[in-house]
Amino acid sequence: MRKRLSLSALLGAAVLAVSTVASTGAAAAAPEEAAAPSNHGGTQLTDVLPAPVEVKPDERSRFWLTPLSRIRTQPGSKEAKQVGDYLAGLLRPATGYPLKVSSAPSWAPGISLLLGGADPRIGDQGYQLDSNLAGVTIRANSAAGLFNGAQSLRQLFGTKIEADTPQRTAWSVPGGRIVDYPRFGYRGAFLDLARHFHTPDEIRAYIDHVAQYKINYLHLHLTDDQGWRIQIDSWPKLTTVGGGPGTGVDGVGAGYLTKADYAALNKYAAERQITIVPEIDMPGHTNAAQSTYAELNCDGIAPPPRTDIEVGYSSLCIDSELTYKFVEDVIREVAAMTPGPYIHIGGDEAHATTDEDFKKFMERVIPMAAKYGKKPFGWHEIAKANSPATTTPQYWWSTPDGDAAVAEAVKRGSKVLVSPANKAYLDMKYDENTKLGLKWAGYIEAKTAYDWDPGTFVPGVPESSVLGVEAPLWSETLRNINDIEFMAFPRLTAIAELGWSPRAKHNWENYRDRVAKQGPRWTLQGIDFYRSPQIEWK
Numbered sequence: 251m252r253k254r255l256s257l258s259a260l261l262g263a264a265v266l267a268v269s270t271v272a273s274t275g276a277a278a279a280a281p282e283e284a285a286a287p288s289n290h291g292g293t294q295l296t297d298v299l300p301a302p303v304e305v306k307p308d309e310r311s312r313f314w315l316t317p318l319s320r321i322r323t324q325p326g327s328k329e330a331k332q333v334g335d336y337l338a339g340l341l342r343p344a345t346g347y348p349l350k351v352s353s354a355p356s357w358a359p360g361i362s363l364l365l366g367g368a369d370p371r372i373g374d375q376g377y378q379l380d381s382n383l384a385g386v387t388i389r390a391n392s393a394a395g396l397f398n399g400a401q402s403l404r405q406l407f408g409t410k411i412e413a414d415t416p417q418r419t420a421w422s423v424p425g426g427r428i429v430d431y432p433r434f435g436y437r438g439a440f441l442d443l444a445r446h447f448h449t450p451d452e453i454r455a456y457i458d459h460v461a462q463y464k465i466n467y468l469h470l471h472l473t474d475d476q477g478w479r480i481q482i483d484s485w486p487k488l489t490t491v492g493g494g495p496g497t498g499v500d501g502v503g504a505g506y507l508t509k510a511d512y513a514a515l516n517k518y519a520a521e522r523q524i525t526i527v528p529e530i531d532m533p534g535h536t537n538a539a540q541s542t543y544a545e546l547n548c549d550g551i552a553p554p555p556r557t558d559i560e561v562g563y564s565s566l567c568i569d570s571e572l573t574y575k576f577v578e579d580v581i582r583e584v585a586a587m588t589p590g591p592y593i594h595i596g597g598d599e600a601h602a603t604t605d606e607d608f609k610k611f612m613e614r615v616i617p618m619a620a621k622y623g624k625k626p627f628g629w630h631e632i633a634k635a636n637s638p639a640t641t642t643p644q645y646w647w648s649t650p651d652g653d654a655a656v657a658e659a660v661k662r663g664s665k666v667l668v669s670p671a672n673k674a675y676l677d678m679k680y681d682e683n684t685k686l687g688l689k690w691a692g693y694i695e696a697k698t699a700y701d702w703d704p705g706t707f708v709p710g711v712p713e714s715s716v717l718g719v720e721a722p723l724w725s726e727t728l729r730n731i732n733d734i735e736f737m738a739f740p741r742l743t744a745i746a747e748l749g750w751s752p753r754a755k756h757n758w759e760n761y762r763d764r765v766a767k768q769g770p771r772w773t774l775q776g777i778d779f780y781r782s783p784q785i786e787w788k
């Protein structure tokens with residue numbers, strides 16, 4: 251929890267800044283910086299992570315935030331006001347400044363979040379940021395673009411802006427212009443609630459962590475052999491039994507999201523421009539459901555609950571009509587509680603289902619997503635079922651050979667989400683000494699996570715057919731938010747940069763130096779990151 255600033259701290263800071271501006275003028279405010287240690291530590295426009303498309307520094311100029319600065323948002327736009335409130339919430343604790351948010355113009359140099367009037371290249375998620383003595387102006391075509399610009403601005407204030415109490419320092423932003431927009435529209439993070447349940451507070455913390463790197467989707471793996479983690483009213487024992495005491499790997503990952511929890515998470519994510527993608531894995535990875543409801547098994551006998559980490563042994567009963575009633579009930583309820591456009595229906599590692607049965611199953615289930623207003627996602631095996639163009643296969647294998655069915659799906663018009671296990675799986679160990687994680691796809695050090703190209707990784711999937719990139723983080727070995735943070739940071743930022751930055755900006759040495767500067771920021775944010783020896787941490 252960040253602490254609220256005290257009135258005396260606020261007044262003290264205000265008096266200091268007013269006297270500085272009055273006696274020297276804003277243009278010469280730098281002496282205040284000399285009196286206090288620099289907050290920005292020499293932060294440059296080029297330090298932003300993920301690397302922006304175009305950066306034009308102006309060494310002669312700089313923006314100084316003062317206690318009189320306000321955040322001005324586009325008149326008439328509730329969304330812009332929401333981004334302004336979010337940005338003020340980020341900047342208030344460390345600055346101690348009031349940072350009033352309103353659409354009214356202000357005479358004091360401040361921050362403006364405006365819609366329209368930007369470089370035409372920015373599209374619907376990009377932004378243009380101009381910084382000079384008169385203020386910082388972020389222009390975008392959407393709230394998402396303003397939010398992305400606000401995250402860049404946050405980084406440009408320097409590390410100390412992450413402190414949760416007022417700092418005695420001057421706050422400034424280097425002068426110049428950034429024009430920035432993403433390479434791919436989808437940049438995903440992922441949490442596995444099935445193997446170990448993660449609480450809503452932990453999920454919110456991860457949302458905050460990843461949002462600062464312009465991640466815009468969060469895929470939640472809600473069901474698996476070891477646990478069922480989302481309330482379904484028509485099959486109530488899924489959570490009370492399938493997600494109840496003793497579930498999860500080693501029997502220590504119990505818990506589930508109520509519909510109210512899930513609604514609150516969707517709202518929290520949306521305020522951070524993140525869309526939640528719920529996953530109900532099927533026809534395999536279903537032991538939690540089948541051990542709860544005996545009638546979901548072909549022989550009518552419920553198998554025992556499983557708390558080990560084997561895969562590929564469970565399958566819904568493909569020739570039973572009750573299976574499709576169950577699946578439709580679940581898809582209907584999950585679709586109804588999900589504001590985002592997607593529902594993920596799994597499909598991976600269905601080794602206990604024949605190919606013929608897999609096709610039969612998916613040909614009935616894929617259309618259920620559309621019936622309830624959603625676009626289906628699946629792990630890339632879904633392409634075997636002649637999936638329609640509206641389906642997005644998520645490629646997860648490591649092999650350089652690709653998959654013929656995925657290449658065929660692309661020919662039919664599908665876009666592919668790229669998540670190769672040997673590059674993007676954040677649950678793989680960094681090296682042989684990593685205590686957490688698995689190693690079936692290999693060790694993934696920071697450079698391995700960074701040095702690949704989602705635009706060319708999967709044979710038969712050209713860049714134009716890549717929807718984006720996602721970083722799965724499976725929870726077989728993870729218990730809590732510290733474990734999540736240790737496995738995700740710094741590698742999550744590699745995946746974020748691969749998804750956002752243009753290929754022409756791809757450069758390990760440059761990325762490594764920018765990541766190094768994030769270390770102190772993560773320390774202030776309480777993120778327990780892995781100090782990769784490949785990075786010279788600041």
Ligand code: ACM
Pocket residue numbers: 598599629646
């Ligand atoms: C997966 O790793 N089974 C998608």
